[in-house]
Amino acid sequence: MQSLWSRPDSGPAVKHQLSDLLTPCLVLERGIMKANIQRMADRAAGLDVALRPHLKTCKSLEIAGLIVPDRSRVTVSTLQEAEYFARAGFSDIMYAVSIVPQKLQKIASMNKQGAGIQLILDHPETVSAVSQAAANLAVKLDVWIEIDVDGHRAGLEPDDPLLVDVAQRVQESDSLTLKGVMTHAGESYECRSVEELEQHAELERRRCVRAAKILRSKGIGCPQVSVGSTPTALTAASLDGVTELRAGVYVFFDLFQAGLGVCEVKDIALSVLTTVISHKVSHRRLIVDAGGLALSKDRGTAGQVHDYGYGLVADAKSGQAIPGLVVTAANQEHGIIDLPSGFEFEQFPLGSQLRILPNHACMTAAAHNHYYLVNGDDRVTDRWDRCNGW
Amino acid sequence: MQSLWSRPDSGPAVKHQLSDLLTPCLVLERGIMKANIQRMADRAAGLDVALRPHLKTCKSLEIAGLIVPDRSRVTVSTLQEAEYFARAGFSDIMYAVSIVPQKLQKIASMNKQGAGIQLILDHPETVSAVSQAAANLAVKLDVWIEIDVDGHRAGLEPDDPLLVDVAQRVQESDSLTLKGVMTHAGESYECRSVEELEQHAELERRRCVRAAKILRSKGIGCPQVSVGSTPTALTAASLDGVTELRAGVYVFFDLFQAGLGVCEVKDIALSVLTTVISHKVSHRRLIVDAGGLALSKDRGTAGQVHDYGYGLVADAKSGQAIPGLVVTAANQEHGIIDLPSGFEFEQFPLGSQLRILPNHACMTAAAHNHYYLVNGDDRVTDRWDRCNGW
Numbered sequence: 077m078q079s080l081w082s083r084p085d086s087g088p089a090v091k092h093q094l095s096d097l098l099t100p101c102l103v104l105e106r107g108i109m110k111a112n113i114q115r116m117a118d119r120a121a122g123l124d125v126a127l128r129p130h131l132k133t134c135k136s137l138e139i140a141g142l143i144v145p146d147r148s149r150v151t152v153s154t155l156q157e158a159e160y161f162a163r164a165g166f167s168d169i170m171y172a173v174s175i176v177p178q179k180l181q182k183i184a185s186m187n188k189q190g191a192g193i194q195l196i197l198d199h200p201e202t203v204s205a206v207s208q209a210a211a212n213l214a215v216k217l218d219v220w221i222e223i224d225v226d227g228h229r230a231g232l233e234p235d236d237p238l239l240v241d242v243a244q245r246v247q248e249s250d251s252l253t254l255k256g257v258m259t260h261a262g263e264s265y266e267c268r269s270v271e272e273l274e275q276h277a278e279l280e281r282r283r284c285v286r287a288a289k290i291l292r293s294k295g296i297g298c299p300q301v302s303v304g305s306t307p308t309a310l311t312a313a314s315l316d317g318v319t320e321l322r323a324g325v326y327v328f329f330d331l332f333q334a335g336l337g338v339c340e341v342k343d344i345a346l347s348v349l350t351t352v353i354s355h356k357v358s359h360r361r362l363i364v365d366a367g368g369l370a371l372s373k374d375r376g377t378a379g380q381v382h383d384y385g386y387g388l389v390a391d392a393k394s395g396q397a398i399p400g401l402v403v404t405a406a407n408q409e410h411g412i413i414d415l416p417s418g419f420e421f422e423q424f425p426l427g428s429q430l431r432i433l434p435n436h437a438c439m440t441a442a443a444h445n446h447y448y449l450v451n452g453d454d455r456v457t458d459r460w461d462r463c464n465g466w
Numbered sequence: 467m468q469s470l471w472s473r474p475d476s477g478p479a480v481k482h483q484l485s486d487l488l489t490p491c492l493v494l495e496r497g498i499m500k501a502n503i504q505r506m507a508d509r510a511a512g513l514d515v516a517l518r519p520h521l522k523t524c525k526s527l528e529i530a531g532l533i534v535p536d537r538s539r540v541t542v543s544t545l546q547e548a549e550y551f552a553r554a555g556f557s558d559i560m561y562a563v564s565i566v567p568q569k570l571q572k573i574a575s576m577n578k579q580g581a582g583i584q585l586i587l588d589h590p591e592t593v594s595a596v597s598q599a600a601a602n603l604a605v606k607l608d609v610w611i612e613i614d615v616d617g618h619r620a621g622l623e624p625d626d627p628l629l630v631d632v633a634q635r636v637q638e639s640d641s642l643t644l645k646g647v648m649t650h651a652g653e654s655y656e657c658r659s660v661e662e663l664e665q666h667a668e669l670e671r672r673r674c675v676r677a678a679k680i681l682r683s684k685g686i687g688c689p690q691v692s693v694g695s696t697p698t699a700l701t702a703a704s705l706d707g708v709t710e711l712r713a714g715v716y717v718f719f720d721l722f723q724a725g726l727g728v729c730e731v732k733d734i735a736l737s738v739l740t741t742v743i744s745h746k747v748s749h750r751r752l753i754v755d756a757g758g759l760a761l762s763k764d765r766g767t768a769g770q771v772h773d774y775g776y777g778l779v780a781d782a783k784s785g786q787a788i789p790g791l792v793v794t795a796a797n798q799e800h801g802i803i804d805l806p807s808g809f810e811f812e813q814f815p816l817g818s819q820l821r822i823l824p825n826h827a828c829m830t831a832a833a834h835n836h837y838y839l840v841n842g843d844d845r846v847t848d849r850w851d852r853c854n855g856w
Contacts, residue, residue, distance in 0.1 A: 153798060178741065199745060230743075262797065353620075356614075359617060369832050407619065407652065439758060
């Protein structure tokens with residue numbers, strides 16, 4: 077039977093089984109995802125901070141609706157996401173990539189319709205250019221100053237004199253309002269134990285709060301302090317002085333997060349459904365139809381204790397991981413699974429399906445336009461869209 | 467000025483400059499691409515074989531039209547591509563991923579409308595299953611047997627007794643017709659010199675032709691012998707006994723192909739346009755808005771003499787590479803370019819644009835829905851679509 081879902085635009089959602097789907101495609105375990113969402117909501121409540129989830133992982137209205145039922149206070153990574161969520165009524169949207177003036181017209185137009193998109197910046201020249209562009213567009217913008225807590229990427233260190241300079245320039249602009257300081261402790265991904273993560277979370281908290289205090293000591297209003305990454309959010313002992321927490325990948329989790337120790341493999345809600353398309357008996361290999369495009373070329377687990385190649389194989393119906401079975405190599409549309417001793421080809425007949433748990437859920441999901449929802453078995457209950465691209 | 471192209475579905479193509487485009491996006495150099503296309507056409511003609519270009523790299527009607535003006539004899543890697551090109555009148559389409567019966571209904575439906583999609587297989591069980599499914603769908607199908615010349619992926623070795631078994635089962639099926647044997651010398655990507663590539667091309671030719679001869683010696687008709695990969699296609703000294711050549715990435719080329727020695731960096735037609743969004747002076751880093759999603763996480767050049775990180779930086783207007791400047795790290799929407807000594811931040815102002823030449827053009831292009839066409843300068847002449855997904 078051809079699936080009604082075999083093409084993205086081909087009709088209404090009806091009941092299906094995974095075996096009806098054309099592979100490769102994304103499978104999402106609803107119950108696991110909901111537990112992940114609840115876990116982070118409980119964390120934020122327990123730490124007495126607001127949660128500003130990062131929607132760059134899910135890029136889905138339905139999932140965002142589960143995370144943020146009131147459609148407020150979210151983070152996005154592209155203008156495409158900003159527009160997609162704003163159109164659906166989401167507001168209080170932090171666009172968490174350093175702003176450049178070229179992107180302001182689109183943002184201004186969305187904000188005039190109530191999107192409440194806020195910008196991040198870290199350079200005096202950017203403040204001047206954005207302020208001028210905002211004035212030209214007759215729009216007022218809320219901005220955050222990005223703080224660098226661990227040398228990961230961009231942002232100003234708390235004690236950099238430019239921090240006060242940037243904040244003062246924001247204050248002096250008629251077009252800009254300082255919302256606060258924000259940081260992302262990206263180097264938490266380099267931690268190798270939960271103890272290290274807890275220390276890193278404290279570093280993130282302490283340095284970002286310090287930046288806010290320095291600004292306040294200069295008489296500059298800095299109402300908000302926003303920190304976060306999934307690993308630090310789940311290990312922080314205290315978020316004293318912080319007002320909000322940002323995190324994204326926890327909604328799905330992935331093998332990299334399991335390697336960090338902040339989740340278990342059984343908590344991974346996302347996988348790629350694939351079909352066994354060839355048996356290469358002489359080389360003891362299964363060939364599947366999920367390759368580098370469907371899985372992504374992210375090799376994030378390469379440096380961890382468990383290197384899962386391009387993903388860990390799981391049973392298609394139950395979603396249970398099959399320890400020891402990983403995607404060893406990935407060409408564009410071919411995945412290669414080396415069969416270790418103890419496994420037999422008969423366990424994986426030609427035409428049978430498998431799921432592949434991803435190294436990095438954000439990257440893997442981005443190749444796909446849809447999620448197929450299941451809940452602990454192989455019955456497909458829904459198909460939800462994603463907004464990819466820029 | 468907001469670009470009319472700032473959103474994918476926003477109106478007609480008008481004249482623009484690169485500086486009007488929202489980044490990240492794909493830039494395609496028309497003149498370089500046309501020269502690459504001509505080079506492979508000349509190779510095939512010089513080797514006296516037909517060319518069956520692989521459209522998995524470009525996934526574009528306009529580009530495919532330049533490569534195959536008569537819209538016949540092409541290769542695809544997904545059913546999505548098959549459908550996209552078939553709808554536009556392309557025919558004689560090889561779907562070069564091992565077939566499973568689940569995908570036959572869609573193929574049958576396209577073939578009933580004249581697509582002429584041919585399948586590849588390498589296993590007796592697959593022949594039986596596909597033959598049965600084809601009979602149920604009342605459709606006749608042309609199939610190729612995949613040959614393994616170098617242990618790269620799937621396929622049968624020429625001397626494997628299963629080869630004759632598979633071919634005889636095809637011959638015995640009322641639904642299937644054997645078109646020939648085909649191979650892809652994927653291990654050519656491991657070669658480290660043009661001399662090694664030439665030897666590998668000869669291996670590919672010799673072993674695939676041998677498979678055809680074995681079948682013919684058993685009285686099995688095997689009219690076609692199809693080989694190819696961009697590196698072997700460009701280095702083969704002879705294709706004696708071969709009837710057609712397949713290759714895809716040559717249309718754009720990329721840093722990996724340059725590292726193999728089959729093109730130069732100046733022959734790379736594809737790049738990602740990006741904007742400098744932050745200066746991290748303390749770490750001597752530029753931050754740009756092309757990250758792991760826009761560039762892909764493919765690290766194919768990691769094992770080559772020149773490791774280009776996540777891509778080589780080029781001047782935005784001219785497209786000329788800037789030797790020594792590479793994308794050192796890539797988060798989802800952030801690229802980090804370490805500035806070696808000799809470079810100054812003033813050369814890369816905030817808000818200025820750069821192009822990034824890709825490690826692997828097929829993977830990089832797949833994150834984007836459009837190409838923006840230029841020709842040696844920064845004037846954008848066209849926007850062409852891609853068909854991504856499955």
